[in-house]
Amino acid sequence: MTVIACDFGGTRIKVGLVRSGYVLRQLAIDARSSRPLVERLAEVAAAVQQLCESAAIRPRDCNGVGISFPSIIDPDGRVLGEFGKYGPVAAEDFTRWTESSWSLPAVIENDARLALIGEKVAGAATGHDNAVMITLGTGIGTAALVQGELLVGIHGQAAILGGHQTVVVGGRQCVCGNRGCAETEASSSALPRILAAMGRSDLSTLAPQYEDVFKAAASGDECAAAVVARSLAVWGTVAVNLVHAYDPSIVVLGGGVMRSRDIILPAIAEYVTKHAHTPWGNVTVVASQLGDAAALVGAEWLVDQRLSLKA
Template sequence: MYYIGIDLGGTNIAVGLVDEEGKIIHKDSVPTLNEREYPEIIKDMAMLSLKVIEDSGVSLKEVKSIGIGSPGTPNSEEGILVYANNLKFRNVPMRAEMQKYVDLPVYLDNDANVAALAESVAGACKGAKHSVTITLGTGVGTGVVIDGKVYSGFNNAAAEMGHMVIVVDGEQCTCGRKGCWEAYASATALIRQTKKAAVANPDSLINKLVDGDLSKINAKVPFDAARQGDRVGLQIVEEYMKYLAEGLANVINIFQPEIIAIGGGISKEGEYLLAPLRKLVSERIYTVEGVPQTRIVAAQLGNDAGIVGAAMLGKMF
Protein backbone atom coordinates (compact mmCIF):
# COMPACT_ATOMS: atom_id res chain seq x y z
CA MET A 1 0.00 0.00 0.00
CA TYR A 2 0.93 3.66 -0.45
CA TYR A 3 0.26 6.80 1.52
CA ILE A 4 -0.19 10.43 0.47
CA GLY A 5 1.71 12.94 2.58
CA ILE A 6 0.94 16.65 2.36
CA ASP A 7 3.33 19.25 3.73
CA LEU A 8 1.17 22.35 4.05
CA GLY A 9 3.42 25.37 4.43
CA GLY A 10 2.84 29.10 4.37
CA THR A 11 4.59 29.29 0.97
CA ASN A 12 4.11 25.91 -0.73
CA ILE A 13 1.89 22.88 -0.65
CA ALA A 14 4.12 19.83 -1.21
CA VAL A 15 2.53 16.45 -1.84
CA GLY A 16 4.21 13.07 -2.13
CA LEU A 17 3.24 9.45 -2.63
CA VAL A 18 5.11 7.41 -0.02
CA ASP A 19 5.58 3.66 0.32
CA GLU A 20 5.39 1.46 3.44
CA GLU A 21 9.05 2.14 4.23
CA GLY A 22 8.63 5.91 4.14
CA LYS A 23 10.26 6.32 0.72
CA ILE A 24 8.88 9.02 -1.56
CA ILE A 25 7.81 7.49 -4.90
CA HIS A 26 6.81 10.77 -6.51
CA LYS A 27 6.25 14.32 -5.32
CA ASP A 28 5.00 17.65 -6.60
CA SER A 29 4.17 21.09 -5.25
CA VAL A 30 2.09 24.21 -5.85
CA PRO A 31 2.20 27.62 -4.19
CA THR A 32 -0.04 27.93 -1.13
CA LEU A 33 -1.11 31.51 -1.91
CA ASN A 34 -1.96 31.75 1.75
CA GLU A 35 -4.03 34.92 1.48
CA ARG A 36 -6.83 32.74 0.05
CA GLU A 37 -9.75 31.29 2.01
CA TYR A 38 -9.31 27.74 3.25
CA PRO A 39 -11.71 25.97 0.84
CA GLU A 40 -9.56 27.05 -2.11
CA ILE A 41 -6.32 26.02 -0.44
CA ILE A 42 -7.70 22.63 0.57
CA LYS A 43 -9.13 22.08 -2.92
CA ASP A 44 -5.61 22.59 -4.30
CA MET A 45 -4.25 20.10 -1.74
CA ALA A 46 -6.80 17.52 -2.85
CA MET A 47 -6.27 18.12 -6.57
CA LEU A 48 -2.51 17.89 -6.22
CA SER A 49 -2.89 14.67 -4.24
CA LEU A 50 -4.93 13.13 -7.05
CA LYS A 51 -2.42 14.37 -9.63
CA VAL A 52 0.52 12.88 -7.69
CA ILE A 53 -1.27 9.54 -7.46
CA GLU A 54 -2.03 9.61 -11.19
CA ASP A 55 1.49 10.71 -12.17
CA SER A 56 2.90 7.88 -10.03
CA GLY A 57 0.99 5.31 -12.07
CA VAL A 58 -0.58 3.97 -8.86
CA SER A 59 -4.31 3.27 -8.58
CA LEU A 60 -6.35 5.10 -5.97
CA LYS A 61 -7.21 1.70 -4.47
CA GLU A 62 -3.58 1.20 -3.58
CA VAL A 63 -3.54 4.40 -1.50
CA LYS A 64 -4.44 3.82 2.12
CA SER A 65 -4.75 7.36 3.45
CA ILE A 66 -3.87 11.03 3.22
CA GLY A 67 -1.84 12.65 5.97
CA ILE A 68 -1.43 16.38 6.43
CA GLY A 69 1.37 18.10 8.31
CA SER A 70 0.66 21.74 8.98
CA PRO A 71 1.88 24.52 11.19
CA GLY A 72 -0.25 25.28 14.23
CA THR A 73 -2.44 23.31 16.59
CA PRO A 74 -4.51 20.45 15.22
CA ASN A 75 -7.39 18.54 16.70
CA SER A 76 -6.22 15.25 15.29
CA GLU A 77 -9.26 13.23 16.40
CA GLU A 78 -11.70 15.53 14.63
CA GLY A 79 -9.39 16.34 11.74
CA ILE A 80 -9.72 20.05 12.43
CA LEU A 81 -6.91 22.60 12.30
CA VAL A 82 -7.74 24.61 15.41
CA TYR A 83 -5.29 27.41 14.76
CA ALA A 84 -2.46 28.17 12.37
CA ASN A 85 -1.14 31.69 12.51
CA ASN A 86 0.71 31.93 9.18
CA LEU A 87 -2.28 30.49 7.30
CA LYS A 88 -4.84 32.54 9.21
CA PHE A 89 -6.69 29.24 9.76
CA ARG A 90 -9.01 28.91 12.72
CA ASN A 91 -11.11 25.78 13.31
CA VAL A 92 -10.75 24.65 9.70
CA PRO A 93 -12.36 21.23 9.01
CA MET A 94 -9.39 19.85 7.05
CA ARG A 95 -10.61 16.25 6.97
CA ALA A 96 -14.20 17.00 5.95
CA GLU A 97 -13.05 19.47 3.31
CA MET A 98 -10.47 17.07 1.83
CA GLN A 99 -13.02 14.26 1.75
CA LYS A 100 -15.24 16.33 -0.52
CA TYR A 101 -12.70 15.49 -3.21
CA VAL A 102 -11.00 12.26 -2.15
CA ASP A 103 -12.66 9.32 -0.40
CA LEU A 104 -9.79 8.33 1.86
CA PRO A 105 -9.07 8.52 5.59
CA VAL A 106 -7.44 11.89 6.34
CA TYR A 107 -5.01 12.37 9.24
CA LEU A 108 -3.65 15.62 10.57
CA ASP A 109 -0.78 16.65 12.82
CA ASN A 110 1.55 19.59 13.21
CA ASP A 111 4.79 19.95 11.25
CA ALA A 112 7.16 19.30 14.15
CA ASN A 113 5.36 16.09 15.13
CA VAL A 114 5.25 14.95 11.54
CA ALA A 115 8.99 15.58 11.11
CA ALA A 116 9.64 13.46 14.20
CA LEU A 117 7.53 10.64 12.82
CA ALA A 118 9.39 10.83 9.49
CA GLU A 119 12.81 10.57 11.14
CA SER A 120 11.49 7.70 13.26
CA VAL A 121 10.14 5.69 10.32
CA ALA A 122 12.69 6.43 7.63
CA GLY A 123 15.40 8.73 8.90
CA ALA A 124 17.90 9.27 11.69
CA CYS A 125 15.74 7.67 14.38
CA LYS A 126 14.84 4.52 12.47
CA GLY A 127 14.75 1.52 14.76
CA ALA A 128 14.52 3.56 17.97
CA LYS A 129 11.54 2.85 20.18
CA HIS A 130 11.50 6.37 21.58
CA SER A 131 12.99 9.37 19.76
CA VAL A 132 12.85 13.14 19.70
CA THR A 133 13.40 15.31 16.62
CA ILE A 134 14.36 18.93 17.10
CA THR A 135 14.23 21.43 14.25
CA LEU A 136 16.34 24.54 14.74
CA GLY A 137 14.71 27.10 12.48
CA THR A 138 12.68 30.28 12.93
CA GLY A 139 11.60 28.60 16.15
CA VAL A 140 12.63 25.42 17.91
CA GLY A 141 10.22 22.76 16.69
CA THR A 142 10.13 19.53 18.63
CA GLY A 143 8.34 16.24 18.11
CA VAL A 144 8.34 13.14 20.27
CA VAL A 145 7.80 9.57 19.11
CA ILE A 146 7.00 7.05 21.84
CA ASP A 147 6.64 3.38 20.92
CA GLY A 148 6.51 4.36 17.26
CA LYS A 149 3.67 6.84 17.72
CA VAL A 150 3.68 10.62 17.84
CA TYR A 151 3.08 11.76 21.40
CA SER A 152 0.85 14.81 21.49
CA GLY A 153 -0.82 14.78 24.89
CA PHE A 154 -4.54 14.67 25.60
CA ASN A 155 -5.23 17.77 23.52
CA ASN A 156 -2.77 17.47 20.60
CA ALA A 157 -0.73 20.38 21.92
CA ALA A 158 2.15 18.55 23.61
CA ALA A 159 5.85 18.28 22.81
CA GLU A 160 6.37 22.05 22.69
CA MET A 161 9.85 21.90 24.17
CA GLY A 162 10.72 25.12 22.34
CA HIS A 163 8.48 26.75 24.91
CA MET A 164 10.18 25.18 27.90
CA VAL A 165 11.60 28.02 29.99
CA ILE A 166 15.31 27.53 30.65
CA VAL A 167 15.94 31.03 32.01
CA VAL A 168 13.19 32.32 34.29
CA ASP A 169 12.63 36.00 33.43
CA GLY A 170 15.01 35.65 30.49
CA GLU A 171 14.72 36.69 26.83
CA GLN A 172 11.23 37.55 25.57
CA CYS A 173 9.69 34.73 23.54
CA THR A 174 7.04 35.09 20.83
CA CYS A 175 4.73 32.87 22.92
CA GLY A 176 4.43 35.54 25.61
CA ARG A 177 6.67 33.82 28.18
CA LYS A 178 10.18 34.89 28.98
CA GLY A 179 13.22 32.66 28.76
CA CYS A 180 11.89 29.89 26.51
CA TRP A 181 14.49 27.57 24.96
CA GLU A 182 13.38 28.84 21.55
CA ALA A 183 14.44 32.37 22.51
CA TYR A 184 18.03 31.07 22.84
CA ALA A 185 18.36 28.08 20.53
CA SER A 186 16.42 29.02 17.37
CA ALA A 187 18.11 30.35 14.24
CA THR A 188 16.25 33.58 14.97
CA ALA A 189 17.93 33.81 18.37
CA LEU A 190 21.35 33.06 16.90
CA ILE A 191 20.90 35.76 14.25
CA ARG A 192 19.79 38.24 16.91
CA GLN A 193 22.88 37.49 19.02
CA THR A 194 25.12 37.72 15.97
CA LYS A 195 23.76 41.13 14.97
CA LYS A 196 24.19 42.38 18.52
CA ALA A 197 27.80 41.19 18.56
CA ALA A 198 28.48 42.66 15.12
CA VAL A 199 27.26 46.06 16.29
CA ALA A 200 29.41 45.85 19.42
CA ASN A 201 32.47 44.61 17.47
CA PRO A 202 32.49 46.46 14.15
CA ASP A 203 35.93 45.06 13.23
CA SER A 204 34.93 41.40 13.63
CA LEU A 205 35.02 38.99 10.71
CA ILE A 206 31.24 38.81 10.90
CA ASN A 207 30.93 42.34 9.56
CA LYS A 208 33.32 41.52 6.71
CA LEU A 209 31.45 38.34 5.79
CA VAL A 210 28.30 40.39 5.15
CA ASP A 211 30.10 43.39 3.63
CA GLY A 212 29.03 45.51 6.57
CA ASP A 213 25.34 44.88 5.81
CA LEU A 214 24.01 43.38 9.04
CA SER A 215 20.68 42.55 7.41
CA LYS A 216 22.57 39.86 5.50
CA ILE A 217 23.42 37.98 8.68
CA ASN A 218 21.95 34.50 8.70
CA ALA A 219 22.55 31.56 11.03
CA LYS A 220 25.50 30.37 8.95
CA VAL A 221 27.52 33.57 9.34
CA PRO A 222 28.60 33.16 12.99
CA PHE A 223 29.62 29.55 12.30
CA ASP A 224 31.64 30.66 9.23
CA ALA A 225 33.37 33.32 11.32
CA ALA A 226 34.06 30.86 14.14
CA ARG A 227 35.48 28.27 11.77
CA GLN A 228 37.93 30.90 10.57
CA GLY A 229 39.00 31.55 14.14
CA ASP A 230 37.25 34.89 14.61
CA ARG A 231 37.08 35.63 18.33
CA VAL A 232 33.61 37.17 18.20
CA GLY A 233 32.26 34.33 16.03
CA LEU A 234 33.70 31.77 18.44
CA GLN A 235 32.11 33.51 21.41
CA ILE A 236 28.70 33.64 19.76
CA VAL A 237 28.81 29.98 18.74
CA GLU A 238 30.04 28.91 22.17
CA GLU A 239 27.24 30.80 23.91
CA TYR A 240 24.65 29.45 21.45
CA MET A 241 25.82 25.87 21.98
CA LYS A 242 25.66 26.26 25.74
CA TYR A 243 21.97 27.17 25.69
CA LEU A 244 21.26 24.53 23.07
CA ALA A 245 22.96 21.96 25.33
CA GLU A 246 21.00 23.06 28.42
CA GLY A 247 17.73 22.45 26.60
CA LEU A 248 18.92 19.16 25.12
CA ALA A 249 20.01 17.93 28.54
CA ASN A 250 16.51 18.79 29.80
CA VAL A 251 14.95 16.86 26.92
CA ILE A 252 17.13 13.87 27.80
CA ASN A 253 16.39 14.03 31.53
CA ILE A 254 12.70 14.18 30.67
CA PHE A 255 12.35 11.69 27.81
CA GLN A 256 15.53 9.58 27.74
CA PRO A 257 14.94 8.85 24.05
CA GLU A 258 17.26 6.41 22.37
CA ILE A 259 18.02 9.04 19.73
CA ILE A 260 17.65 12.80 19.38
CA ALA A 261 17.80 13.98 15.77
CA ILE A 262 18.68 17.61 15.13
CA GLY A 263 17.35 19.17 11.94
CA GLY A 264 16.76 22.61 10.46
CA GLY A 265 19.24 24.94 8.77
CA ILE A 266 21.68 25.06 11.69
CA SER A 267 22.04 21.26 11.63
CA LYS A 268 23.88 21.66 8.32
CA GLU A 269 26.92 22.64 10.41
CA GLY A 270 27.17 18.89 11.02
CA GLU A 271 29.88 17.63 13.36
CA TYR A 272 31.23 21.15 13.86
CA LEU A 273 28.01 21.68 15.83
CA LEU A 274 27.28 18.15 17.04
CA ALA A 275 30.67 17.04 18.39
CA PRO A 276 31.06 19.84 20.96
CA LEU A 277 27.34 19.72 21.64
CA ARG A 278 27.49 16.06 22.66
CA LYS A 279 30.24 16.90 25.13
CA LEU A 280 28.31 19.83 26.62
CA VAL A 281 25.20 17.67 26.94
CA SER A 282 27.01 14.73 28.53
CA GLU A 283 28.34 17.09 31.22
CA ARG A 284 24.77 18.13 32.03
CA ILE A 285 22.54 15.07 31.97
CA TYR A 286 21.38 13.26 35.07
CA THR A 287 23.11 9.96 34.61
CA VAL A 288 24.15 6.80 36.37
CA GLU A 289 27.10 4.62 35.43
CA GLY A 290 26.08 1.61 33.42
CA VAL A 291 22.87 3.18 32.08
CA PRO A 292 22.91 3.56 28.28
CA GLN A 293 22.73 7.12 26.98
CA THR A 294 20.83 9.00 24.30
CA ARG A 295 22.61 9.45 20.97
CA ILE A 296 22.51 12.89 19.37
CA VAL A 297 22.64 12.80 15.57
CA ALA A 298 21.78 14.95 12.57
CA ALA A 299 18.30 14.57 11.09
CA GLN A 300 18.38 12.94 7.67
CA LEU A 301 15.26 13.79 5.76
CA GLY A 302 15.55 17.56 5.38
CA ASN A 303 12.64 19.12 3.53
CA ASP A 304 11.17 15.71 2.72
CA ALA A 305 10.40 15.10 6.40
CA GLY A 306 7.09 16.96 6.05
CA ILE A 307 5.81 14.75 3.25
CA VAL A 308 7.15 11.48 4.67
CA GLY A 309 5.93 12.11 8.22
CA ALA A 310 2.49 13.27 7.11
CA ALA A 311 2.16 10.16 4.95
CA MET A 312 3.24 7.91 7.83
CA LEU A 313 0.42 9.26 10.03
CA GLY A 314 -1.72 6.83 8.05
CA LYS A 315 0.52 3.94 9.02
CA MET A 316 0.60 4.95 12.68
CA PHE A 317 -3.17 4.58 13.10
Protein backbone atom coordinates in the same frame (compact mmCIF):
# COMPACT_ATOMS: atom_id res chain seq x y z
CA MET B 1 -0.99 1.91 0.85
CA THR B 2 -0.14 5.10 -1.04
CA VAL B 3 -0.55 8.40 0.73
CA ILE B 4 -0.39 12.05 -0.30
CA ALA B 5 1.73 13.81 2.33
CA CYS B 6 1.85 17.58 2.84
CA ASP B 7 4.30 19.16 5.27
CA PHE B 8 3.49 22.82 5.96
CA GLY B 9 6.80 24.23 7.18
CA GLY B 10 7.51 27.82 8.14
CA THR B 11 9.66 28.37 5.04
CA ARG B 12 8.60 25.71 2.55
CA ILE B 13 5.61 23.47 1.96
CA LYS B 14 6.76 19.98 1.00
CA VAL B 15 4.44 17.54 -0.74
CA GLY B 16 5.13 13.88 -1.41
CA LEU B 17 3.70 10.55 -2.47
CA VAL B 18 4.61 7.94 0.12
CA ARG B 19 4.32 4.16 -0.05
CA SER B 20 5.58 1.62 2.51
CA GLY B 21 7.88 4.09 4.27
CA TYR B 22 9.38 5.24 1.00
CA VAL B 23 8.86 8.65 -0.63
CA LEU B 24 8.14 7.94 -4.32
CA ARG B 25 8.20 11.59 -5.36
CA GLN B 26 8.43 14.89 -3.53
CA LEU B 27 8.65 18.58 -4.28
CA ALA B 28 8.60 21.83 -2.34
CA ILE B 29 7.06 25.25 -2.85
CA ASP B 30 7.57 28.51 -0.95
CA ALA B 31 5.50 28.53 2.24
CA ARG B 32 4.71 32.26 2.41
CA SER B 33 3.42 31.30 5.86
CA SER B 34 2.63 34.92 6.72
CA ARG B 35 -0.32 34.50 4.30
CA PRO B 36 -3.53 32.77 5.44
CA LEU B 37 -3.54 29.02 4.81
CA VAL B 38 -6.62 29.06 2.59
CA GLU B 39 -4.77 31.29 0.11
CA ARG B 40 -2.01 28.69 -0.22
CA LEU B 41 -4.10 25.56 -0.76
CA ALA B 42 -4.72 25.98 -4.51
CA GLU B 43 -0.97 26.08 -5.16
CA VAL B 44 -0.40 23.05 -2.90
CA ALA B 45 -3.13 21.15 -4.79
CA ALA B 46 -1.41 21.99 -8.08
CA ALA B 47 1.87 20.63 -6.69
CA VAL B 48 0.13 17.42 -5.61
CA GLN B 49 -1.43 17.10 -9.06
CA GLN B 50 1.97 17.55 -10.67
CA LEU B 51 3.50 14.86 -8.43
CA CYS B 52 0.71 12.40 -9.16
CA GLU B 53 1.04 12.94 -12.90
CA SER B 54 4.80 12.42 -12.80
CA ALA B 55 4.30 9.16 -10.86
CA ALA B 56 1.32 8.04 -13.00
CA ILE B 57 -0.82 7.74 -9.86
CA ARG B 58 -4.35 9.13 -9.69
CA PRO B 59 -4.87 11.14 -6.48
CA ARG B 60 -8.20 9.45 -5.85
CA ASP B 61 -6.47 6.05 -5.85
CA CYS B 62 -4.45 7.13 -2.79
CA ASN B 63 -5.62 6.11 0.70
CA GLY B 64 -5.73 9.58 2.18
CA VAL B 65 -3.86 12.80 2.81
CA GLY B 66 -1.53 13.04 5.81
CA ILE B 67 -0.86 16.62 6.89
CA SER B 68 2.09 17.77 8.94
CA PHE B 69 1.51 21.17 10.55
CA PRO B 70 3.66 23.37 12.83
CA SER B 71 1.10 23.75 15.58
CA ILE B 72 -0.58 22.02 18.48
CA ILE B 73 -3.06 19.46 17.17
CA ASP B 74 -5.40 18.07 19.82
CA PRO B 75 -6.41 14.37 19.90
CA ASP B 76 -9.62 15.24 17.99
CA GLY B 77 -7.55 16.74 15.16
CA ARG B 78 -8.30 20.37 16.02
CA VAL B 79 -5.58 22.94 15.32
CA LEU B 80 -4.69 25.01 18.39
CA GLY B 81 -2.14 27.78 18.88
CA GLU B 82 -0.84 28.47 15.41
CA PHE B 83 1.86 30.91 16.66
CA GLY B 84 1.35 33.30 13.76
CA LYS B 85 2.00 30.89 10.90
CA TYR B 86 -0.62 30.61 8.13
CA GLY B 87 -3.12 32.73 10.10
CA PRO B 88 -6.05 31.12 11.91
CA VAL B 89 -6.37 27.51 10.73
CA ALA B 90 -9.09 24.93 11.35
CA ALA B 91 -8.80 21.21 10.62
CA GLU B 92 -11.92 21.60 8.49
CA ASP B 93 -9.93 23.83 6.11
CA PHE B 94 -7.86 20.75 5.27
CA THR B 95 -10.66 18.18 5.18
CA ARG B 96 -12.83 20.41 2.95
CA TRP B 97 -9.84 20.96 0.69
CA THR B 98 -8.85 17.28 0.29
CA GLU B 99 -12.44 16.12 -0.09
CA SER B 100 -13.32 18.73 -2.69
CA SER B 101 -10.01 18.29 -4.56
CA TRP B 102 -9.72 14.49 -4.60
CA SER B 103 -12.56 13.00 -2.53
CA LEU B 104 -9.94 11.93 0.02
CA PRO B 105 -10.01 12.16 3.83
CA ALA B 106 -7.33 14.19 5.61
CA VAL B 107 -5.62 13.58 8.95
CA ILE B 108 -3.38 16.10 10.63
CA GLU B 109 -0.63 15.94 13.24
CA ASN B 110 2.15 18.14 14.58
CA ASP B 111 5.18 18.30 12.26
CA ALA B 112 7.89 17.32 14.76
CA ARG B 113 5.83 14.30 15.86
CA LEU B 114 5.55 13.13 12.26
CA ALA B 115 9.27 13.73 11.66
CA LEU B 116 10.03 11.54 14.69
CA ILE B 117 7.69 8.81 13.43
CA GLY B 118 9.32 9.02 9.99
CA GLU B 119 12.77 8.54 11.55
CA LYS B 120 11.42 5.64 13.63
CA VAL B 121 9.83 3.93 10.59
CA ALA B 122 12.63 4.36 8.09
CA GLY B 123 15.40 6.59 9.41
CA ALA B 124 17.75 7.36 12.28
CA ALA B 125 15.51 6.08 15.11
CA THR B 126 14.80 2.65 13.58
CA GLY B 127 14.86 0.06 16.35
CA HIS B 128 14.36 2.65 19.13
CA ASP B 129 11.15 2.69 21.17
CA ASN B 130 12.36 5.60 23.31
CA ALA B 131 13.41 8.56 21.22
CA VAL B 132 13.15 12.33 21.08
CA MET B 133 13.28 14.56 18.01
CA ILE B 134 14.44 18.15 17.82
CA THR B 135 13.82 20.05 14.58
CA LEU B 136 15.93 23.18 14.25
CA GLY B 137 14.37 25.37 11.60
CA THR B 138 12.31 28.52 11.37
CA GLY B 139 11.28 27.58 14.91
CA ILE B 140 12.25 24.67 17.16
CA GLY B 141 9.99 21.62 17.16
CA THR B 142 10.24 18.62 19.48
CA ALA B 143 8.50 15.28 20.01
CA ALA B 144 8.91 12.17 22.12
CA LEU B 145 8.32 8.46 21.71
CA VAL B 146 8.10 6.66 25.07
CA GLN B 147 8.06 2.86 25.15
CA GLY B 148 6.88 2.79 21.56
CA GLU B 149 4.06 5.29 22.07
CA LEU B 150 4.02 8.74 20.54
CA LEU B 151 3.32 11.20 23.37
CA VAL B 152 0.28 13.35 22.52
CA GLY B 153 -1.29 14.32 25.85
CA ILE B 154 -4.87 15.18 26.73
CA HIS B 155 -4.73 18.55 24.94
CA GLY B 156 -2.27 17.47 22.24
CA GLN B 157 0.70 19.44 23.54
CA ALA B 158 2.76 16.77 25.32
CA ALA B 159 6.45 16.84 24.35
CA ILE B 160 6.07 19.22 21.38
CA LEU B 161 6.76 22.48 23.19
CA GLY B 162 10.47 21.82 23.71
CA GLY B 163 11.16 24.96 21.68
CA HIS B 164 9.19 26.90 24.29
CA GLN B 165 11.09 25.63 27.31
CA THR B 166 12.47 28.56 29.24
CA VAL B 167 16.23 28.57 28.74
CA VAL B 168 16.82 32.18 29.88
CA VAL B 169 14.85 33.44 32.89
CA GLY B 170 13.60 36.93 31.98
CA GLY B 171 14.91 36.50 28.44
CA ARG B 172 13.52 37.74 25.12
CA GLN B 173 9.75 37.94 24.61
CA CYS B 174 8.48 34.92 22.64
CA VAL B 175 5.42 34.70 20.35
CA CYS B 176 3.95 32.08 22.71
CA GLY B 177 3.61 34.64 25.53
CA ASN B 178 6.53 33.31 27.60
CA ARG B 179 9.98 34.88 27.92
CA GLY B 180 13.35 33.33 27.24
CA CYS B 181 12.08 30.35 25.23
CA ALA B 182 14.69 28.35 23.30
CA GLU B 183 12.97 29.33 20.06
CA THR B 184 13.23 33.04 20.75
CA GLU B 185 16.84 32.75 21.98
CA ALA B 186 18.17 30.63 19.08
CA SER B 187 16.21 29.78 15.92
CA SER B 188 16.10 31.06 12.34
CA SER B 189 13.05 33.20 13.12
CA ALA B 190 14.93 34.84 16.01
CA LEU B 191 18.17 35.36 14.09
CA PRO B 192 17.41 38.82 12.60
CA ARG B 193 16.65 40.21 16.09
CA ILE B 194 19.68 38.52 17.64
CA LEU B 195 22.02 39.95 14.96
CA ALA B 196 20.40 43.41 15.11
CA ALA B 197 20.77 43.50 18.91
CA MET B 198 24.51 42.83 18.49
CA GLY B 199 24.76 45.64 15.93
CA ARG B 200 25.53 43.10 13.23
CA SER B 201 22.67 43.53 10.82
CA ASP B 202 25.36 43.35 8.11
CA LEU B 203 25.39 39.58 8.69
CA SER B 204 21.70 39.70 8.20
CA THR B 205 20.33 39.84 4.66
CA LEU B 206 16.55 39.95 4.24
CA ALA B 207 16.39 36.32 5.39
CA PRO B 208 19.52 35.59 7.41
CA GLN B 209 20.47 31.95 7.67
CA TYR B 210 22.44 30.15 10.35
CA GLU B 211 24.67 28.83 7.56
CA ASP B 212 25.88 32.41 6.93
CA VAL B 213 26.59 32.93 10.64
CA PHE B 214 28.47 29.60 10.87
CA LYS B 215 30.55 30.62 7.83
CA ALA B 216 31.35 34.05 9.29
CA ALA B 217 32.34 32.41 12.58
CA ALA B 218 34.62 29.95 10.76
CA SER B 219 36.39 32.85 9.04
CA GLY B 220 37.20 34.49 12.36
CA ASP B 221 34.25 36.86 12.97
CA GLU B 222 34.10 37.05 16.77
CA CYS B 223 30.55 38.30 16.93
CA ALA B 224 29.30 35.46 14.69
CA ALA B 225 31.30 33.02 16.82
CA ALA B 226 29.50 34.31 19.92
CA VAL B 227 26.10 33.79 18.26
CA VAL B 228 27.16 30.27 17.26
CA ALA B 229 28.41 29.38 20.76
CA ARG B 230 25.26 30.68 22.41
CA SER B 231 22.95 28.96 19.90
CA LEU B 232 24.73 25.63 20.35
CA ALA B 233 24.39 25.99 24.12
CA VAL B 234 20.66 26.74 23.79
CA TRP B 235 20.09 23.71 21.55
CA GLY B 236 22.21 21.54 23.83
CA THR B 237 20.12 22.70 26.78
CA VAL B 238 16.92 21.76 24.92
CA ALA B 239 18.36 18.29 24.28
CA VAL B 240 19.38 17.81 27.91
CA ASN B 241 15.97 18.98 29.15
CA LEU B 242 14.24 16.52 26.83
CA VAL B 243 16.52 13.71 27.97
CA HIS B 244 15.67 14.53 31.59
CA ALA B 245 11.95 14.70 30.80
CA TYR B 246 11.44 11.66 28.55
CA ASP B 247 14.27 9.16 29.19
CA PRO B 248 15.14 8.46 25.53
CA SER B 249 17.96 6.22 24.30
CA ILE B 250 18.39 8.40 21.21
CA VAL B 251 18.05 12.08 20.32
CA VAL B 252 17.48 12.83 16.61
CA LEU B 253 18.33 16.30 15.29
CA GLY B 254 16.60 17.50 12.12
CA GLY B 255 15.36 20.67 10.42
CA GLY B 256 16.87 23.07 7.90
CA VAL B 257 19.49 24.48 10.31
CA MET B 258 21.07 21.00 10.31
CA ARG B 259 22.55 21.82 6.91
CA SER B 260 25.42 22.81 9.22
CA ARG B 261 25.35 19.40 10.90
CA ASP B 262 29.15 19.03 10.81
CA ILE B 263 29.30 21.74 13.47
CA ILE B 264 26.00 21.22 15.29
CA LEU B 265 25.93 17.45 15.75
CA PRO B 266 29.27 16.99 17.55
CA ALA B 267 28.63 20.10 19.68
CA ILE B 268 25.22 18.90 20.90
CA ALA B 269 26.44 15.33 21.39
CA GLU B 270 29.27 16.66 23.56
CA TYR B 271 26.91 18.95 25.49
CA VAL B 272 24.52 16.07 26.21
CA THR B 273 27.34 13.74 27.29
CA LYS B 274 28.63 16.44 29.62
CA HIS B 275 25.36 17.72 31.09
CA ALA B 276 22.65 15.06 30.92
CA HIS B 277 22.09 13.00 34.05
CA THR B 278 21.84 9.45 32.69
CA PRO B 279 23.34 7.05 35.23
CA TRP B 280 22.16 4.09 33.08
CA GLY B 281 24.58 5.00 30.24
CA ASN B 282 24.92 7.41 27.31
CA VAL B 283 22.21 8.83 25.10
CA THR B 284 22.98 8.54 21.39
CA VAL B 285 22.73 11.87 19.55
CA VAL B 286 22.34 11.58 15.78
CA ALA B 287 21.32 13.64 12.75
CA SER B 288 18.08 12.93 10.91
CA GLN B 289 18.56 10.42 8.09
CA LEU B 290 15.45 11.37 6.16
CA GLY B 291 15.81 15.16 6.30
CA ASP B 292 12.91 16.86 4.53
CA ALA B 293 11.26 13.51 3.89
CA ALA B 294 10.90 12.54 7.58
CA ALA B 295 7.51 14.16 8.19
CA LEU B 296 6.29 12.89 4.81
CA VAL B 297 7.09 9.30 5.81
CA GLY B 298 5.43 9.97 9.18
CA ALA B 299 2.32 11.16 7.33
CA GLU B 300 1.87 7.71 5.78
CA TRP B 301 1.97 6.17 9.28
CA LEU B 302 -0.61 8.76 10.40
CA VAL B 303 -3.05 7.90 7.61
CA ASP B 304 -2.54 4.19 8.30
CA GLN B 305 -3.09 4.61 12.05
CA ARG B 306 -5.91 7.11 12.17
CA LEU B 307 -7.89 6.24 9.05
CA SER B 308 -7.51 2.45 9.34
CA LEU B 309 -8.82 2.68 12.91
CA LYS B 310 -11.87 4.61 11.68
CA ALA B 311 -12.57 2.18 8.81
